[in-house]
């Protein structure tokens with residue numbers, strides 16, 4: 001019998017998992033212990049001196065924890081990475097990456113539109129530490145080429161980006177960044193490894209908010225950074241040891257249980273999104289629908305090249321978004337009007353363009369025009385869950401009217 005490498009669906013269930021040696025339990029145990037008993041001679045090291053904290057015995061849970069390690073192995077296997085480090089939240093994973101790879105005098109290029117917290121951290125907080133930051137529309141590689149500087153150390157992309165669902169060509173961005181001596185980190189929260197594995201396209205690090213599709217049940221916060229092991233271990237020793245952004249074991253266990261069903265969840269969400277996108281595209285009150293799976297997506301070629309499936313996130317616009325938002329918040333019964341995304345239950349929220357421009361994006365000129373071309377006065381970000389598509393459509397129909 002020939003041995004085959006397990007396919008990603010199988011890895012999502014089994015990578016990093018082996019029966020508990022004492023009980024033969026198949027489901028992972030939760031190791032809640034903060035500290036572990038040391039053998040004679042253990043403990044004669046400091047975090048500073050250790051190149052790889054995962055090579056040390058478990059000693060203190062802020063550094064490494066057996067349950068979190070299992071999740072890290074699974075995330076690394078799914079992303080085709082040498083290693084992964086998990087963090088308390090997705091934003092902690094992004095902060096850990098920035099604060100490990102950047103120092104005063106370095107230059108960061110961040111996508112002009114990406115998760116608001118990451119964008120604000122980069123553009124408002126990092127300059128206080130002497131880090132130069134430029135926001136670039138990374139869907140235009142020529143803009144990246146023009147923005148790269150001799151001191152650019154990192155290019156941070158997000159694809160598809162929150163909230164526009166605009167893609168970044170990872171192979172092209174990685175080629176340009178590497179030629180300039182910069183690393184590339186990619187927030188792949190919307191895509192998940194089911195749709196895109198950024199490292200396969202040349203990126204150096206892939207970042208997740210595990211809070212979203214990876215866990216998929218809206219009951220745990222978490223984050224991860226995966227990539228080559230030496231790079232990941234540098235981030236671990238900062239993130240866990242000095243920034244203290246460690247993932248709790250209980251959350252790691254919940255996220256692992258969520259990952260068990262990542263593939264079928266992403267497939268169902270995608271199939272549901274196709275039905276809902278088609279319904280909305282025909283609705284008289286809806287002026288635009290964006291979903292990577294629609295043939296009219298402005299980057300349909302890149303979607304085909306870079307995404308194995310279009311995923312469960314879509315956006316739509318209406319003529320009077322604030323009035324529509326009020327109707328949806330009041331009338332929806334199956335879909336929840338709420339922030340967050342990637343859960344088993346469908347969620348929708350309005351991201352008003354004027355408000356987002358003032359609070360977060362602060363875009364001008366061509367970047368502002370480009371944002372408006374995708375978002376108009378505001379977009380409804382709809383995260384499609386696992387409900388029957390007929391029920392989602394019926395709920396939208398009664399809430400939108402007509």
Ligand SMILES: Cc1ncc(COP(=O)(O)O)c(C=O)c1O
Pocket residue numbers: 089090091092115117158162187189190208209210211212221222223340
């Ligand atoms: C694309 C993306 N990245 C990162 C985050 C931050 O994740 P967390 O809330 O787990 O910190 C979010 C949250 O919405 C997100 O949408």
